Amino acid sequence: MPLFSPIVRCAAVPAIRDSVVGRVGEIYAVLLEAESFQFNTSYITTNQLMQINGDGMVPVVLDWAIGNETCEVAKRNQSSYVCVSAHSDCVDSSNGPGYLCNCSEGYQGNPYVSNGCQDINECDLQPNPCSDGICQNLPGNYNCHCPEGTHGDAYDGTCIPERSQKLPLTVKVAIGACSGVIILLLCLMCLYIVYQRRKLEEMKRKYFKQYGGHELEERMKLGRSLNKFKIFGSKELEKATNHFDDKNIIGRGGNGVVYKGVLENQDVVAIKKPKIINEDLKKQFGTETLILSDVNHVNIVKLLGCCLEMEMPLLVYEFVQNGTLFHLIHENENRATIFLDTRLRIAYESADALDYLHSKVSPQIIHGDVKSSNILLDVDNIAKISDFGASKLIPKGEEQFATLLQFTHGYVDPECLVTYELTHKSDVYSFGVVLLELFTGKKAINFEESEEQRSLVSTFTMLENQNRVSEIFDNQVKLEANIEFIQELTRLIKQCLKLKGEDRPTMREVAEELNGLRTLNQHPFVVQHNAEEMESLISGLPNDNHDFNTTFDIESRLTGRSNNQHWL
Structure with missing residues (x-):
C-alpha cells in the first residue's frame, strides 16, 4: 500500500469545547486552521480555557498527498500507481512532494478505484446547458443542436424558426429535370470539344502532308537543316501573333498579309500568310521553301522557316x-x-x-x-x-x-x-x-x-x-x-x-x-x-x-x- 502523508485538507470537525486537546506540563496544543487562530498573551500566564470563536467551531485542514514522487515518476511504476480509474488524471501536489488523482473533465467519482470515474450526464443538469436547444450527452462532453424547423446557435439559445417553406413536388421535379438537361448539355459540349480538337489535329496532319511536310523533314535530316530552317507549329505562331490579331499586321499585299510575331525565345519575326498557293506546287511547297531558305544575301530578308499545319501555309522571315x-x-x-x-x-x-x-x-x-x-x-x-x-x-x-x-x-x-x-x-x-x-x-x-x-x-x-x-x-x-x-x-x-x-x-x-x-x-x-x-x-x-x-x-x-x- 502507498504511504499517505497526514496532510488532508479542508475537513471541518467540531472544535474542542471547554477542554484541552493536549496537555504536557502546562503546555497546550490545539488542532485548527492557522488563519482562524488569534494569539492572546493570557494563554501563557493563565490556565484559562480557550474560547475559539463564538460558536465554538473552527475548520480543521489536513493537507495530504500520495508518496513523494511526481506524476511523471509515479506513472513509471504501475504496481504502485494509484490513479487506476479510467478517465482519471494525475496532478502534482502544489504543497510539497507527492501527487493526487482527479477524475477527468466531464467525469466524477473516485479516481483511486477501478471504474471509479463515471460520465457526468450534462443533459440532466439544471439548468439545461443547451438552453432551448436539444442536448445530446457524449462521453465526457455534450452536444447542442436546434430543434427541427429552426436554425441558429443552440449553445446560446438563439434557435429561430425556419421561414422557408417546402417546395411543391412539381417544382422539385422541374428543378431535377432542368439539372439533368444542363448536365446532359455539358456532357455533349465536352464531347463536341473533344471531337473538334481531334478534327483539328486531323486537319493539321492533312495539311502537313498536303504541303510536303514529310518530304521536307526527310530533306532536313539529310543535312539541309544546316541553314537553321525550322518547321513551326501552328500553336507556336498563333501565340506569337496573339491568334493573328489585326493589331499585329505590318503589311498587306497581293500575295498575302504579314504579321509581326514574338516567339517564345523573344525573337521578333515577320510571319506571312499567302493568299494563293499553286495547286501543282502544294506537294513541293515545303521543299520549295527550304530552297528559298538557302538564299543568303545581305540585302535579302532571311527566310527562317514555315508552318504547314494550316489551310494556307505560313512563311516566317527575319524581322526588319x-x-x-x-x-x-x-x-x-x-x-x-x-x-x-x-x-x-x-x-x-x-x-x-x-x-x-x-x-x-x-x-x-x-x-x-x-x-x-x-x-x-x-x-x-x-x-x-x-x-x-x-x-x-x-x-x-x-x-x-x-x-x-x-x-x-x-x-x-x-x-x-x-x-x-x-x-x-x-x-x-x-x-x-x-x-x-x-x-x-x-x-x-x-x-x-x-x-x-x-x-x-x-x-x-x-x-x-x-x-x-x-x-x-x-x-x-x-x-x-x-x-x-x-x-x-x-x-x-x-x-x-x-x-x-x-x-x-x-x-x-x-x-x-x-x-x-x-x-x-x-x-x-x-x-x-x-x-x-x-x-x-x-x-x-x-x-x-x-x-x-x-x-x-x-x-x-x-x-x-x-x-x-x-x-x-
Whole structure:
C-alpha cells in the first residue's frame, strides 16, 4: 500500500469545547486552521480555557498527498500507481512532494478505484446547458443542436424558426429535370470539344502532308537543316501573333498579309500568310521553301522557316524593324532629308539583290512583286528585299492573270498582262518604277492627281517627250546631282521601262549602271547648271539608248574641257 502523508485538507470537525486537546506540563496544543487562530498573551500566564470563536467551531485542514514522487515518476511504476480509474488524471501536489488523482473533465467519482470515474450526464443538469436547444450527452462532453424547423446557435439559445417553406413536388421535379438537361448539355459540349480538337489535329496532319511536310523533314535530316530552317507549329505562331490579331499586321499585299510575331525565345519575326498557293506546287511547297531558305544575301530578308499545319501555309522571315522604302519616301514623319548618296546606295543594294536571285542561286528565282513596299530598311537604312519567293508560290498560266491584278497597280509589267507570264524582265520593269519613286519622291499611282498624271510612269514619259523631264525629279536630287548624273539616270529608267521585255537590261546591267552612278556622284567635278540649261541638254539626247561619250561631249562643250580632261 502507498504511504499517505497526514496532510488532508479542508475537513471541518467540531472544535474542542471547554477542554484541552493536549496537555504536557502546562503546555497546550490545539488542532485548527492557522488563519482562524488569534494569539492572546493570557494563554501563557493563565490556565484559562480557550474560547475559539463564538460558536465554538473552527475548520480543521489536513493537507495530504500520495508518496513523494511526481506524476511523471509515479506513472513509471504501475504496481504502485494509484490513479487506476479510467478517465482519471494525475496532478502534482502544489504543497510539497507527492501527487493526487482527479477524475477527468466531464467525469466524477473516485479516481483511486477501478471504474471509479463515471460520465457526468450534462443533459440532466439544471439548468439545461443547451438552453432551448436539444442536448445530446457524449462521453465526457455534450452536444447542442436546434430543434427541427429552426436554425441558429443552440449553445446560446438563439434557435429561430425556419421561414422557408417546402417546395411543391412539381417544382422539385422541374428543378431535377432542368439539372439533368444542363448536365446532359455539358456532357455533349465536352464531347463536341473533344471531337473538334481531334478534327483539328486531323486537319493539321492533312495539311502537313498536303504541303510536303514529310518530304521536307526527310530533306532536313539529310543535312539541309544546316541553314537553321525550322518547321513551326501552328500553336507556336498563333501565340506569337496573339491568334493573328489585326493589331499585329505590318503589311498587306497581293500575295498575302504579314504579321509581326514574338516567339517564345523573344525573337521578333515577320510571319506571312499567302493568299494563293499553286495547286501543282502544294506537294513541293515545303521543299520549295527550304530552297528559298538557302538564299543568303545581305540585302535579302532571311527566310527562317514555315508552318504547314494550316489551310494556307505560313512563311516566317527575319524581322526588319525600320519600315519600308515606301515609308521612307512617302511617309517620312520627320521629313528627314534623303540625300542623293543614300538613294543611290539603296537602289544599288536592291538591284544587286535582285541580280543575285536572277543569276546566282539555283534554281533561279523571279521575285514577281518588286515595289517600294517590298524593300525593307534596317536601322542603318540598309535595303533588304522581301517577298522574294512570290513567283514560286503563285499559280501559273491563265490563273496568274488574276493574281497579277492583285499586285500593286503601277508596278505590273505591261507585257505580263498580255502573256500571263512573269519573267526576269518583269522584275526589271517593276524596279524601274521603284527608281522613279526613289528619285522623284512621287508615288507609282496617285489618285489625287489628274487622270493623265495619275500614273508615275505615264507622267515621266509625257515630260520626257516634252523635254521637261527634270521637273519630275526631287528637289534634293536636282540640288546634289550634276548634268551627267541626271542624263544617265534618265536613260537607265527609260531602259527599264521599255514595253518589250527583250529591250530592257538585265538586273546585273542595272546594278552595274547604278554602281557607275554612285562612282560618278562621288566625283563631283561637273559644273552645276540651272534647270533650263539642264533641260535643254537632256532634250538633246536621243529617245533611245546613248552612251557615256555623248554625255562627255555635252560636258566638254559646257566646261570647255576635252573628254580626256574630264576625270582628274
